[in-house]
Amino acid sequence: MKEITIEDVEYAARLAKLDLSEEERKSMTSQLRDILGYVAKLSELDTDDVEPTAHVLPIKNVWRPDERQKSLNQEEVLKIAPKAHEGQIRVPRVLE
Numbered sequence: 001m002k003e004i005t006i007e008d009v010e011y012a013a014r015l016a017k018l019d020l021s022e023e024e025r026k027s028m029t030s031q032l033r034d035i036l037g038y039v040a041k042l043s044e045l046d047t048d049d050v051e052p053t054a055h056v057l058p059i060k061n062v063w064r065p066d067e068r069q070k071s072l073n074q075e076e077v078l079k080i081a082p083k084a085h086e087g088q089i090r091v092p093r094v095l096e
Contacts, residue, residue: 004032004036006025
């Protein structure tokens with residue numbers, strides 16, 4: 001396994017657009033070394049007889065069947081909207 005260096009942390013921080021202090025870079029370097037060391041230790045486990053799973057617990061399809069339900073009409077929706085204007089819901093402007 002490649003040893004994690006401060007340069008690796010700086011590269012990852014640059015990709016993530018993070019501005020790390022010198023102390024944070026040193027801390028992250030140490031933390032990443034520990035994490036990757038732990039992952040390397042996990043790869044030593046014998047998993048030949050372990051069946052692959054998508055979830056740690058046995059689960060079944062939890063979706064309920066689709067059922068038609070009465071929906072609100074336009075008038076009912078506009079009554080509960082914070083602001084309405086000419087039959088439409090008014091929302092704050094997001095683009096200038």
